[in-house]
Amino acid sequence: MAARISDKAAIVGIGATEFSKDSGRSELALAAEAVKKALDDAGLKPADVDGMVTFTIDQNEEVDVARAVGCGDLKLYSRVPYGGGAATGTLLQAAMAVATGVAETVVCYRALNGRSGQRYSSGVSGNLITGSAIHYSWYMPFGLLTPASWVAMFTQRYMHLTGCSRDALFEVAQATRAYAVNNPAAFFYQRPFTREEYDTAKKICEPLRLYDCCQESDGGCAVVVTTPERAKHLKQPGVLIRGVAQCAARGQEEMTSFYREEIARIPEMDLAADEAYAQCGLSAKDIDAAVIYDAFTPIVLWQLESWGFCKYGEAADFVKDGNLRPGGRLPTNTHGGQLSEAYIHGVNGIVEAVRLVRGTSVNQPNKPVAHALVTSGVGVPTGGAILGRMG
């Protein structure tokens, strides 16, 4: 049976810093700014906050952010593990707290100097970011050290099994870039690109080249979650959390689930989709637009299949038919995604999903968005959330 959490909490505020390659300030400064902006957006005061949630890999302690922003007493502080897999998991923590009365107003935040500070592309050598050293012992001596290398291994097999070609990966990259071109906050604002640039860019790990990989960015994002009752009296129209799930599946490892029956699949995301849909009684046909975690181009394809927009092995054709584009079936990553806006570990995606439901995206689809999907990182335990308008 699905969790009874649908419509028990609403997102009422969103905030983001600028995104850059060198913020010139501390991660705490970024977190504080993002949180304050989200509270201002909601019309709430720092003293209204009684809960804070972030990622285990975030370097900003909840109490440090609370003190910096001037929040008062906290009744909830909680963290979600597994890198970008935590993104929508923060919403689940917040929604559970709000639904049960553990807290009334919870801020979910993530801030990082992902380019000027610790870069994830620099791999797990020496300076482990997460997970145990023993886990990575099975990969480090062989040189399989970076997120791109792990994802490449799944991608190669997926392409082998389904016949997916680089045409589909290019379409994912090109579609998000086309959105970013219109988004002043995006790294690739006003910078479109061609197939030739894509095909001749630096090779990373076969079959991935540079533009199959997301940005590395400095920046922070935050959202404010509270009860639907309180949401009715705030500055912005509330955005309901219709469904939200986080899941790890059998045989799961952190980024290296190479030992399952079939590795060209993401069963943890299948589980999250089933659970989130079941919570609210919705299905893929009800989703009008999406923010699909795009650390790498191929992972968007697998998630389209998990969330039922097409069948297994059909995502390449689905995207090549233009379905991610403004006029397509599922306008996706309308902010430019992490490939082209910024890599804030999926929380900039939650912010964009809220904008889509509010109707305020810079690339707002030319149709009413009753429901938007937003997902978390792939290859790790993951999740997703379905956001919708308040009745």
Add this chain to the structure above:
Amino acid sequence: MTPEETRDFEAKIRAYVGREVGAPTRGKDDVNPAMIRHWTEVTGDESPVYCDQAFAAKSSKGGIIAPPTMLQIWSMEGYAMCQRPEMDLQRELHKIFDAHGFVGVLGTNTSTDFYRDLRPGDQVTAHTVIDNISERKTTARGVGYFIETVTKFTDQHGADVGRQVFRVLKFMPNAETAEAKASTAGAADKPAPPTRIQAPRGHDNAWWWEAIDQGKLMIQRCKGCGTLRHPPRPMCGDCNSTEWDAIESSLEGEVYSFTELHYPKFPGYPYPLLCAVVQLREGTRLIANLAGCEPEQVFIGMKVRGKVERVDDKTVLPNFYPA
């Protein structure tokens, strides 16, 4: 350097960012056919549009042009720079680096934009700015900073004709660093070549790596239900037994998936480096490198045979070769 010294040093060098290295440098010679001819002879570029007046006149260029890559040449200091180099801000900055032990210099990369063709008679002036100094970086050559200069080239009308970004690494050569000194003290003066990152060994995996050191690839086996498992774990997920032994693998298998690793390149690893998920005949999989084949020869389903072998001074690994 103490943290205070580092802070002072960084404040000193950062004060240079954004400054012009000196007055704009007007080229000593205007763009001229003789220098163009010397350049094309040396580089072996035989395109007639650079030297053949009649051909060039009929080409889309409508006359002789200078090879675009000569852009920087026109405003260079010339032979004088070997004798009495002018003390501009850039050299001043490098001297500060030198005085703090960052005596190494390495041109790392350059990129150039060309806005129009240069023709004989054009006068080129270079305007160079110290555009950026990176955070402190640890590189294979040693600890250092990347310095980026941007040069704008203008013509006799003051119009932009090109732009060049030039990046150098100013670094403390590795052998000079305290760590390197300590590790080589008393030993041969040549630093040891880098090795692969060693697998951390703990309760649940050390036995497996010790077997590898002995030349054996082992597979953990549950004593309760006989299930094979890799990577090793302390409990059987099927029957919950914590008793286990291990069998030695036949080292026969096939490629289940693979990737060729291009970037970033880590010190101690040979590139091109092929990495595969290998499906062993026994039924378990493991990550290992492929050897004895070219990247384009590898395919999913390719039969392979493993060999446990020493790959560097510290590392023994299973490598898989085409069977």
